[in-house]
Amino acid sequence: MLFAIYGTLQLILGVVYWIMIIHIIMSWLINFQVLNLHQPIVGQVWTGLNRLLEPIYQPIRRVMPDTHPLDLAPLVAFVALIAIRSFILPAAFGLV
Incomplete structure (x- = not known):
């Protein structure tokens, strides 16, 4: 049971990790004008990524x-x- 919870949390954190990687790379490409936000697919992906990650970034922005x-x-979030x-998740589940 404990390994199932650990595996699920690792999976969720892994998905968030790759979403953040995509968001960071996409922000660079938009800032260097490689991608154009006026293209429908680029705009939709960018808006979706911002909506997913804004609840993570907003508390950090309030503190910093x-x-x-x-x-x-x-x-900071990454x-x-x-x-x-x-480090923290394996230590919490005693897998260190």
Whole structure:
């Protein structure tokens, strides 16, 4: 039972990890004008990713100081996700 919960949490964190990777790469491509948000599919994917990840980024943005041109919330969330997935979750389930 414990391994089923651990496996499910690892799966969820793995999916969030790849969604964040896609979001970060897509933001770079949009900023360097490789992708255009006026294209329907690009705009829909971008809006969907923002809606998925905004509940994760918003609390981080409230705590962090404002670095207006540079949004560090995705970086902080990504590092926290890696820490949870690699260190905290295995320690919590006694798999260290």
